[in-house]
Amino acid sequence: xxxxxxxxxxxxxxxxxxxxxxxxxxxxxxxxxxxxxxxxxxxxxxxxxxxxxxxxxxxxxxxxxxxxxxxxxxxxxxxxxxxxxxxxxxxxxxxxxxxxxxxxxxxxxxxxxxxxxxxxxxxxxxxxxxxxxxxxxxxxxxxxxxxxxxxxxxxxxxxxxxxxxxxxxxxxxxxxxxxxxxxxxxxxxxxxxxxxxxxxxxxxxxxxxxxxxxxxxxxxxxxxxxxxxxxxxxxxxxxxxxxxxxxxxxxxxxxxxxxxxxxxxxxxxxxxxxxxxxxxxxxxxxxxxxxxxxxxxxxxxxxxxxxxxxxxxxxxxxxxxxxxxxxxxxxxxxxxxxxxxxxxxxxxxxxxxxxxxxxxxxxxxxxxxxxxxxxxxxxxxxxxx
Numbered sequence: 001x002x003x004x005x006x007x008x009x010x011x012x013x014x015x016x017x018x019x020x021x022x023x024x025x026x027x028x029x030x031x032x033x034x035x036x037x038x039x040x041x042x043x044x045x046x047x048x049x050x051x052x053x054x055x056x057x058x059x060x061x062x063x064x065x066x067x068x069x070x071x072x073x074x075x076x077x078x079x080x081x082x083x084x085x086x087x088x089x090x091x092x093x094x095x096x097x098x099x100x101x102x103x104x105x106x107x108x109x110x111x112x113x114x115x116x117x118x119x120x121x122x123x124x125x126x127x128x129x130x131x132x133x134x135x136x137x138x139x140x141x142x143x144x145x146x147x148x149x150x151x152x153x154x155x156x157x158x159x160x161x162x163x164x165x166x167x168x169x170x171x172x173x174x175x176x177x178x179x180x181x182x183x184x185x186x187x188x189x190x191x192x193x194x195x196x197x198x199x200x201x202x203x204x205x206x207x208x209x210x211x212x213x214x215x216x217x218x219x220x221x222x223x224x225x226x227x228x229x230x231x232x233x234x235x236x237x238x239x240x241x242x243x244x245x246x247x248x249x250x251x252x253x254x255x256x257x258x259x260x261x262x263x264x265x266x267x268x269x270x271x272x273x274x275x276x277x278x279x280x281x282x283x284x285x286x287x288x289x290x291x292x293x294x295x296x297x298x299x300x301x302x303x304x305x306x307x308x309x310x311x312x313x314x315x316x317x318x319x320x321x322x323x324x325x326x327x328x329x330x331x332x333x334x335x336x337x338x339x340x341x342x343x344x345x346x347x348x349x350x351x352x353x354x355x356x357x358x359x360x361x362x363x364x365x366x367x368x369x370x371x372x373x374x375x376x377x378x379x380x381x382x383x384x385x
Contacts, residue, residue, distance in 0.1 A: 045342045071246040082111035091192035095120045097134030100196030106251045117145040124152030125267030128285045163274045165385035172266045193230040240339040270385035274313035284311040286364045287330045305337035318368030327368035343377040
């Protein structure tokens with residue numbers, strides 16, 4: 001699977017082409033005397049047939065690596081690393097209720113027990129009923145210290161009039177840190193902030209030396225201020241989402257929590273294109289709730305990677321009853337993926353999409369049109385902003 005526009009016409013001295021494609025005469029090559037190989041395609045993505053097998057052969061046959069790294073061994077080593085890092089100090093965990101931060105919370109609890117405190121901040125950008133559900137899950141299922149902060153007004157006031165997605169991320173990231181540091185100051189001995197950053201977040205946020213560009217900053221990475229009073233701990237920084245779910249299983253997290261669809265740290269702020277207002281938030285919350293309800297009802301929820309609604313910054317003409325309307329547009333996004341590095345748009349049955357559309361238009365005041373996003377990653381990203 002190749003997504004590059006460039007190609008290699010002639011291999012360098014000492015190398016021989018061992019694969020080609022319709023676009024590239026040298027899709028893969030090897031050195032004639034040493035164990036050097038090069039590929040221009042992406043063996044690591046699920047779209048490449050036998051890509052995983054190629055990597056396995058390279059690691060275990062060519063390089064002599066041993067497959068001893070498992071999620072069980074990861075849990076054991078990470079718990080020990082956290083104990084060594086935190087010592088007798090205390091740590092606050094940024095809890096969102098998603099699988100990533102939930103796994104971090106339980107890892108911390110396994111490592112240092114009540115030296116960790118989870119801080120769940122309601123930024124006013126959560127899905128419908130999410131604040132109540134997260135508190136219920138963690139207070140009922142886990143003996144974890146949990147502080148709930150309703151900071152809706154402060155987040156929405158800072159986001160007023162802001163439409164640029166990068167600015168949204170920066171504002172949200174800065175405000176989160178302000179709250180976490182203020183709460184940490186109330187807990188003597190707190191020196192660390194833990195959060196659920198994953199490897200795809202790092203890849204999309206950081207431009208390494210060379211032609212790779214920053215795609216968009218992630219709230220967990222580039223959205224954080226340069227100067228913080230807390231030292232950052234990111235136990236999942238080198239894992240992909242499917243690996244994090246395996247870790248969650250090793251830690252005994254409930255299936256429903258492990259298999260929740262990913263939800264971005266900035267929340268609905270980056271699913272509302274343009275300015276964020278309480279009215280636009282309410283429209284998207286209602287529409288998104290309908291999308292998720294129909295995914296559950298149709299049995300498709302656990303078969304896809306992610307499903308959600310997006311509120312577009314346009315209005316369209318419609319007719320409802322005998323009256324002309326000029327209302328908002330909701331885009332539905334459903335994708336299939338394994339690791340979020342690549343994704344295909346899901347071929348959701350027409351009757352399910354039709355039910356979503358009918359319900360949204362009939363039940364959500366202010367919406368008169370629904371569209372379905374049929375773009376894959378790449379070239380598009382999963383989230384719209």
